[in-house]
Amino acid sequence: MYLNKHINPKKGGKMQMANNTNASPEVFGFDFQVNATIFLLLDNIKELKAIRMEGASEDIELTMNNGSQIMAQAKGIVKGSYDFSNVRRNLKKAIETLSSADNKSVEQLILITNSKNPLNEDTSKSFFYGPPVTVGYNNLSDEAKKVIDNIVDKINGHFDTNKFRICYFMFETDNSRTRYAVIEEKVKDFINQLNLGQVLSSIELMRVWQNDLFHNGSKTDTTIKLSKEEIVWPVIVLTLGKQLPSEYIEDYDQGFIDEVTSQYSYIINTISEQYSLITKIIFDYNSSNCDLSMKERIRKFVANKWTDYISVFSFESLNKEVQEAVIKVILAKVIQQRYLIDNVSRGVSL
Template identity: 30%
Template sequence: MQVNRNASASSFGWEFQANAAVVLFVRHIRQASAVRVEGARDDIEIILEDGSRVYCQAKARATNNPGEGSTTRFYQALETLKDDLESPDCDAILYVTNDDHPFGKTYDIAALHEDAELHFSELSDEVQDFVKGRALEAGIKADDLGKFSVRVIGFYGDDESTRRRIIMRHVENFLESINCLSAVQLNKTRLRSQWGQMLQENSSKLDLSICISKKEFIWPIIVEACEVSHDDKFFDECDEDLVGDVLCAFRRAIDSQSERFSLTTKILSDYQDYRRACDGSRSRVKTAFIKDSWKNYIGELGADCLDEEEQRVLSGLVISKVINRGHLIDSVRMEVGL
C-alpha cells in the first residue's frame, strides 16, 4: 500500500481537519458565531448565532488510492454523528472527507468529486438506500437523515500548493464575496496559514469550551489589510531606529487586540465626529485628527511602557491605517454579520 511520503496518516489527518474547518467556517460565516476544532462532541463544531451547532466528522484519506478504506471511515463517522443527533443543539450533521468516493468505490458520485457538498435528499435513490442502511445500523433514525450532508474537499499531494489548492480557492472566493480582493492586496497564502494555525491551536485547548469567535477569525484580514513596512510614507520624517521599534510595537499591538474590532470602531467613530466639526481636505483633517487625538488610544494599544515619541508615532500609525482602511473594515463587518 502506498502512503503519503511527507507525513504520517495521523498528522495528515490533523492538517486536513484544520483546513476543512477553514472551508466550513467561511461557508457558514454569516450565520455563525464561532468554531471549535476537537470539540466536546465532534471533530469540528460550527456554533451558529442562535446557539445551535453544525457537527462535523472529518475523515481523511492518506493513501494514494481513492476509495480505499472509505466505507470504514464513513461507518466510524456515523458512530459519532449518531451521538451528535442526540444533542438538543444539533442543527445539522456533516461528514467531510478528502476522498472522492466517500461511500466506497461502488458509489461513484461525480457531483461529489474534489469539491462539493450534497444534502441527503440530493443523493440518488441508490446512494440514499446505502446511507440509510448504514445509518440505521449505527442507530440513526431515518427521519434524522434530513440533517445529514456529505462534503468532499480535495486535499492530497506531496506538493503543498497542490494539496491546498481547493482550500485556497475557498479562501479567495470568500475574500471576494466580502469585497476584499478588489480593495487591497492581501497575502492570501499567509492568511490561510494564520487561520490554519489558529484552528490547530484551538484543537489543543484542554478547555473544550474555548472556541474561535467570528471576530477573532476575521481579524487577520484587517491585520493583512493594515500591513506596514519600513518604507511606508508615514515614516518619511522618522529616525530609522525609531521606525524599527515602532514596527515591532505596531505588530504586537495589532496582533493582540483582545477585543479585535473595538479599537477600530472607536477610532473611526471619533474620526467621523472630528471630521464633521472641521473644514478642509480629507488629508488635512486626518493629519489634524492624528495630532490632536493620538494620546487617546495609548492605553488600548498597550503602549504605556513606550517613551512619548514612540507612543506618538505608533498611535499615529494605527490611526492612519485604520482611517485609510475604514471603508474595508466597515464592509467586512457588514458582510460577515458582525
C-alpha cells in the same frame, strides 16, 4: 506561521509537529482536518458566530448567529482518489459520533472528506469527482441511501438523516501547492468577494488561518472557540500591515517610523486585530471636526487624540516617545483603511 511540518495529534496524547509530510496517516488526517475547518467556515461565514476544531464532541463544531450548530466529522484519506478500502468504516464512525451530537439545536450533520467515493458505492461516486461539492442525504440514490440507512439502523442513538451532508474536496499528494489548491482557491474567492484581491495574498491568509485553527484546536479547554471577529480580523491586520501612512505623521523622520513599525509590529498588529478597539477609533474619528479637508482632518485627529489611547492600549510601560509613535501609527493605519474595514465587516455580516 503555518505548518510546513505537519501535526501529529496522537503522539504523547497531544498534537505535536511531525518531521515530514509522510509521517503517518494520522498526521495527514489532522492536516486535512485543519483545512476542512477552513472549508466549512468559509461556506458559512455570513451566518457564523464561532468555530472550534477538536470540539467537545466533534472534529469541527460551528456555532451560528441564530444559536444553531453545525457538527462535522473530518475523514481525510492519504490516497483519497483511489483507496476506498476504509471509507465504509469511516462513514460508520462518523455517523456513530455525529448521532451523539444530534439534537434540536443542530441543523447540519456533516461528513467532510477527500474520498472520491465516500460510500464505496457506484451510483453515488459521480458526485465526488471534480470540484468541491456538498451532497445531502435526500439527493443521493436509493442505493446510496441504503448504505447509510443500514448503518443508522444499527447504532444506539438518534440520527436525523435529513440533516446529513457529505462534503468533498480534493486534498492529496505530498506537493503542498497541489494539496492545498482547493483551500487556497476558496480563500482567494473570499478575498475577491471583499475586493481585496490586489492587496492581500490568499496563501498568506490561508497560512494564518491554518495556524490559528491549529492552535485553537490544541487547547484542552474545548469551550475556547474562535469568534467570527477573531477569524476575520487577520484580513484587516494583513492589509493594514502593508500600509505605512507616513503622510499623516509627518512630524517624524521616515527612518524613525520604519524602525518603530519594525520593532513594535507585534504590538501594532495585536491591537489592530481587536475589533472593539478598531470600532472605537473609527467612531471617535467620525465624531471629530468635519470642517477640514480629509487629509487635514486625519492629521489633526492623530496629532491631538493620540494621548486618549495610552491607557486604552495599555502602553504606559513604553517610554513617551515610543508611546506616541506607536499609537499614531495605529490610529493613522486604522483611519486610512476605515472604508476597507467597513466593507469587510459588511461582507461577512459582522
